[in-house]
Amino acid sequence: MNDRISSAGLELANVLVTSPPLQQSWDAVLDQMQKLPPAADPNQKMALDINETKHSNTAIISFLTSPVTLHDQQTMVSSLTLKNADFSLFEFLCGKNIPSFSVNELAINFFKLNLKNLDIWRKKLVEMLESSKSSRIVITGHSFGGAVATLFTLWLLQSLDLLKAKRLLCITFGSPLIGDEQLRQCVLEFSTWSSCFLNVASINDPVPKVFLTSQGSGYKPFGTFLLCSSSGGSCIEDADAILQLLVETSSQCVQNPVPNSGTQLFDYGKILNDLKTKALSRDVFELVEEDRVPLKAGIKTQLAAILGVLSSQSLQQQQPNIEFESLVKKMVAHERKLAVQKTMVYSSFLKLNENKKYMANMEWYKKESKDMEIGYYDRYRNKRYRSDVIAEEFTKKLSIYWHDTVTEAESKPQKEGATMRIRFLYGGTNYRRMIEPLHIAEYYKEGGKNYKEKRPRHFVLLEQWFDEEEKKKKEKREREERENPQPRSASKSNSKATSVATSLNDDSCFWVHVEEALILCNELARNPDGRQKLIEFERYVLDTLKNFAVTPDIFLPQSSFMQWWNKYKDIVGSSYSSELTDVMRRRTYRNYADGVSVLAGL
Numbered sequence: 322m323n324d325r326i327s328s329a330g331l332e333l334a335n336v337l338v339t340s341p342p343l344q345q346s347w348d349a350v351l352d353q354m355q356k357l358p359p360a361a362d363p364n365q366k367m368a369l370d371i372n373e374t375k376h377s378n379t380a381i382i383s384f385l386t387s388p389v390t391l392h393d394q395q396t397m398v399s400s401l402t403l404k405n406a407d408f409s410l411f412e413f414l415c416g417k418n419i420p421s422f423s424v425n426e427l428a429i430n431f432f433k434l435n436l437k438n439l440d441i442w443r444k445k446l447v448e449m450l451e452s453s454k455s456s457r458i459v460i461t462g463h464s465f466g467g468a469v470a471t472l473f474t475l476w477l478l479q480s481l482d483l484l485k486a487k488r489l490l491c492i493t494f495g496s497p498l499i500g501d502e503q504l505r506q507c508v509l510e511f512s513t514w515s516s517c518f519l520n521v522a523s524i525n526d527p528v529p530k531v532f533l534t535s536q537g538s539g540y541k542p543f544g545t546f547l548l549c550s551s552s553g554g555s556c557i558e559d560a561d562a563i564l565q566l567l568v569e570t571s572s573q574c575v576q577n578p579v580p581n582s583g584t585q586l587f588d589y590g591k592i593l594n595d596l597k598t599k600a601l602s603r604d605v606f607e608l609v610e611e612d613r614v615p616l617k618a619g620i621k622t623q624l625a626a627i628l629g630v631l632s633s634q635s636l637q638q639q640q641p642n643i644e645f646e647s648l649v650k651k652m653v654a655h656e657r658k659l660a661v662q663k664t665m666v667y668s669s670f671l672k673l674n675e676n677k678k679y680m681a682n683m684e685w686y687k688k689e690s691k692d693m694e695i696g697y698y699d700r701y702r703n704k705r706y707r708s709d710v711i712a713e714e715f716t717k718k719l720s721i722y723w724h725d726t727v728t729e730a731e732s733k734p735q736k737e738g739a740t741m742r743i744r745f746l747y748g749g750t751n752y753r754r755m756i757e758p759l760h761i762a763e764y765y766k767e768g769g770k771n772y773k774e775k776r777p778r779h780f781v782l783l784e785q786w787f788d789e790e791e792k793k794k795k796e797k798r799e800r801e802e803r804e805n806p807q808p809r810s811a812s813k814s815n816s817k818a819t820s821v822a823t824s825l826n827d828d829s830c831f832w833v834h835v836e837e838a839l840i841l842c843n844e845l846a847r848n849p850d851g852r853q854k855l856i857e858f859e860r861y862v863l864d865t866l867k868n869f870a871v872t873p874d875i876f877l878p879q880s881s882f883m884q885w886w887n888k889y890k891d892i893v894g895s896s897y898s899s900e901l902t903d904v905m906r907r908r909t910y911r912n913y914a915d916g917v918s919v920l921a922g923l
Contacts, residue, residue: 330555330623334547335600337519337556338593342379346461346492347589349374349381354463357385369435369469371442375456382446384462384470386431408433411472413479414507417732422503423539425532428468443477450486460491464528464587467496471518478514491544492519494589495526498533498540498567505543505560515558518544524570524627525550526587533568540564551595553626559655562648566627569643620652676722679715683755686712696874698832699881702762716759720777723752727779746783746790753783754825758832765836772833780829817869818916827870834861835881842888855889859901866904866919873914 337343353372368387373380410432415421432439450458460477462470474491481489508514520542522529532540542563547556557563624645686708690697701709726745757780764772817824828834838858845851862882865871875882886905893902900920904910909922 330557331619331626333545333556334549334554334596334626337547338554338596338600341376342457342459342490343492343519343521344593344597345374345376345379346381346383346459347494347593349383350385350461350463350466350494351590353383353385367431367434369431369438369466371438379457379459380449381459381461382442384460384466384473386465386469389427389465410436410476414475414504414510416507416510419503419507419510422507423501424472424504425468425497425499425540427465428472428499431465431469432472439473439476443473443480446477447480447486450481450489457487458489460489461493462496463494463589465497467493467520468499471496471499474517475508475514478511478517489517490519491517492521494521495523495528495587496520497528497531498542500541500543501539502541502560505541508543515544519547520544521547521549521589522567523549523587523589523592524566527571528587530567530571533564533571542567548627549592549596550627551592552628553599554592554596555623555626557623557652559652562651562655565644565648565651569648570628617649617653620649620656623652624648672722676719679719680751680755682715683712683719686715687755691874691877694877695879696877698758698762698874699877699879701759702766702881712759716756719752719756720760723749723756723783724777724779727782731782743790746786749783750787751825753780753787754827754829757829758826761830761832761836765832770837770840772836773830776830784829818918821869821916822873822914824872826865826872827868828865831865831871831875832881834858835875835885839881839885839888842885842892845892855892856899859899863901863904863919866910866913869916873910876910876913 349372352374353370356372357370370385372383372385374383375381408429411424446458449456460470460474462468470491470493474489478489520529532538542560545556545558546563547554548563548566549555557566628643687697689708690700693700695703700706701712704710704713727749730745760777760780761772764775769775826832838855841848841851841855841858845855848854862871874880877883890902890905900923903923904919907922910919912921913919
C-alpha cells in the first residue's frame with residue numbers, strides 16, 4: 322500500500338470549527354444551561370430537559386440532563402437483557418451477524434424514565450424531517466446530555482424514511498462513551514448512520530473518559546471525534562486511536578470544583594473560539610527528518626494539534642503517558658484500511674457492470690434458443706453446443722454475485738437490509754426469473770425431485786422480498802384509489818399481454834411444476850394421488866396463461882411442456898375435456914405471443 326495516502330483530519334477540523342452548526346449547537350446548549358434553575362430538584366434526579374432553538378435554516382434540539390455522578394455509573398447492560406426486561410427499543414440495531422450489544426445502564430435508565438417525552442419529540446422531528454419545507458435538524462447535548470442525545474438520534478434515524486428525510490446531524494460536547502464494540506459494529510452496518518455523529522471532546526475534559534480504565538472497560542466510540550484542546554484539534558474516526566488517546570490523556574483532565582455535578586460545566590465555548598482563531602491563522606508545525614513520509618507526517622501533525630505540541634520531536638517528551646509508536650501504527654493501519662475499502666467499493670461497481678454484461682449475454686442466449694425452436698430452458702438442459710457451456714459460465718458468475726449480495730442484505734439490521742433490498746430488487750428479480758430456471762434444468766437433468774425442498778436460499782429470499790414489495794405497492798394503490806376514486810376504463814390495455822413475447826416467466830419455478838408433472842405421468846401407476854395432482858397442474862398452467870404470466874416459449878415443439886402435453890393427452894384420452902386440454906387440442910395458443918388470450922378461440 323502506498324505511503325502517500327493523505328489524512329484530512331486537520332482540514333476537516335478547521336472546516337468544522339468555522340462552520341455555523343457547531344457554534345450554534347454550543348450556543349443552544351449554553352443558553353439552555355443558563356435558563357435552568359441553579360439547584361437541582363431532589364425529586365428530579367433523572368430529569369431530562371429538551372429545548373429547541375431556531376435559526377434561519379436550522380433547528381437545534383438540545384439535550385441536558387440533571388447533574389449525575391458518573392464515576393459510579395460504569396455498568397453496561399446488554400441488549401438481550403433489555404429485551405428480557407421488556408425494553409427492546411434499540412433491538413432494530415441488531416442483525417444476523419451481531420445479535421446483541423451492550424450500552425451504558427444509566428443512559429438506558431434515562432430513556433425508560435423519560436420515554437413518553439422522548440417519543441413526543443421523536444414523532445415531531447420525524448414529521449419535520451420528512452416535510453419538503455423542513456429546516457436542517459441538529460441534535461446536540463453536553464456531557465451526559467450528549468449520551469442521551471446520541472441514543473435518541475439512533476432511535477430517530479430508525480424512524481425516518483431516509484429517501485424523504487433531510488440529513489440529520491448529532492453533535493455532542495464532552496459526552497461519555499455509551500456502548501461496546503458490538504454497538505459500534507451495529508451502527509456501522511447502516512451505511513450512512515455513522516457519519517451523522519460528531520463528538521467534540523477536549524483532552525482536558527474528564528467526562529468523555531469517565532467510564533474508561535487503562536483497559537478501556539469495554540466501551541468503544543463510533544462516529545467522528547473532534548479531539549481538541551485550546552491549542553488545536555483534529556478529526557479522527559479510528560475507534561482504537563480515539564480510545565487510546567482518551568485513556569492515555571486521563572491525567573491531563575481538569576477537576577471540576579462543583580461537587581457531584583458530573584462535570585457538567587466544562588466550557589467548550591472558549592475552546593471553539595480558540596480553534597476558530599487558529600484555523601484562520603495556521604500555525605507551522607516542525608517535522609524532524611524521519612517524519613517526512615507523508616502519511617506518518619500527517620498523523621503526527623494531527624496528534625500535535627490535539628495535544629498542543631509544536632514539534633514532532635517533542636511529542637513523546639511533552640506527553641510521556643502516551644504510547645505514540647503504537648498510536649501512530651494504529652492510525653496508519655486505519656488510513657490504509659480506508660483506502661482498501663474505497664478500492665473495494667470501486668471493485669463492487671465494476672462487478673455490477675460485469676454482471677449487467679452477463680445478463681445481456683443471457684438475454685441473447687434466450688433469443689437465440691427461441692430461434693432454434695427449443696427455448697432456452699430445454700436448450701440449457703440438453704447442453705449440446707459450445708454456447709451452452711459459455712452460458713453455464715455466465716450463470717455461475719451471476720449466481721455467485723447474487724448469492725453474496727443477498728447474504729449481505731440478509732445479515733444487515735432490518736431497516737438497512739430493507740433499504741439495500743429495494744435498491745437491487747429490480748435487478749435481483751430479473752436475475753431470479755432468468756437464471757433460476759437454469760438451476761432447475763440442471764437439477765432435474767441430474768435426476769432430482771421436489772426442487773423446492775432444496776431450493777437455494779437466495780432465490781427464496783429474492784422472491785419473498787419481491788412479494789413483500791408488491792404487496793406494499795398494491796396496498797398503496799388501493800389506498801390511493803379509495804381516497805381519490807377514478808372511473809376505470811374498460812379498454813385499458815393489458816401491458817403484460819403486449820410484452821409477453823419478450824418477457825420472463827413471473828414464476829421462476831414454473832419449470833419445476835412442468836418437471837414434476839412429467840414425473841407424475843411416468844409414475845402414475847404407482848402414485849394414487851397422481852391424477853389429482855395433474856389436474857391441479859392444469860389449473861396452475863391455465864391460470865398463468867390467463868394472466869400472461871408465462872412466455873410463449875413453452876409452446877415450442879421441443880419444450881418440456883409440450884413433452885408433458887404429448888404424454889398427458891394419451892393418459893386422459895380424447896373423451897376427457899377441460900379448459901387447458903381444449904386450448905391445447907384446438908391450438909388457441911398460436912396467437913398468444915401477440916397478446917391474444919388462449920381462451921379467445923374456445
